[in-house]
Amino acid sequence: MRADAARNLAALLRTGARLLAENPSTSLSAIAQEAGVDRTTAHRRFATREALLAAVFQAKLDAAEHVLDEARLTEAPVAVALHRYVEGIVPVSREWPVDTRRMMREDPDADIRRQELSARLDAFLRRAADEGLLRPGVPLGWTRAVFDELVDSAAHRFPELQPPQAADLVVDTFLRGVGAS
Template sequence: MSRRATPRFPHSFRYGRSGQSPWPRSATIAAIAAEAGVDRRTVYRRFASREDLMAAVYGARYDAVEEAIEAARPREAPVAVALHRYVEGIIAVNRKWPVETSRMLREATIRERRQRLIDEVDTFLQRATDEGLLRSDLPPGWVATVLPPLMEHAAEDLPELSAAQAADVVADTLLRGVGTPQAR
């Protein structure tokens, strides 16, 4: 996976002064700039439109997802280690880039990029199943369906935990729910 060149965003652009995501569906550039604590002209100097701004944010988010997957080493690391690293990395991404992800799918390049990442994780989850960490008697794709919401909830609902601690909770929940007796 290659890293795309995307603009760096100050902390306030990602979270706003309130600490919450400044990216609601109806937010204008002026509202986003105000929430980030900058003048809208600052935003317009870097981005011609709200769509350009959001495309850059989505690109930066997927850069971070790619980095998290690469750091997990899903093809090389022991599966339990790779699972924890992946979950920890994605929780950190979800906290750093708390944006409405369903809107990202409108752009074809983002959709294609997302699909490559999904395929990489699906390959890893199959490896985890083949190596006995995950149960093989579950419906196809079930673990891939339940894992993302677990990570999203951990990122949002466990703010008092570090990404590593939240990953412990997610991995434990996942493995006790879909893990083999050996994984427990």
């Protein structure tokens, strides 16, 4: 792919993610204009707004998968992996703010992939519980919901937090709030 084509694609995806998160009915032409990309170029690349949204979902999933891989959830000590994950996923959440519930409704293939990535995080949280870092008897679903809310809050309600600061705060709050000690 030519460099200018790659730049245009990146601009359409990132702008599309932001604008569609703000207003799901934003037109492809409005996204192209905001991205600084010619409308015909945008329509040539994406026939519909839904096609762009599907590409945004895949970009978000690619970025999340990379964070999961880099965090080394199965190899690194739990607290280290937890911090790595949060530090990586906060910028992903900010860059790709599209709602995953919408992804579940509108793109079955993306939802299957999202479920697979989510299962990796669930397995990691089970590992954290098995290793005694989480309070016994707390249901995994509750633990995951609390964790997800902390990450979402750090990413979107406190945008002034840099990713390392957000990770420090989320991990400390999570482990002290749900932690074993």
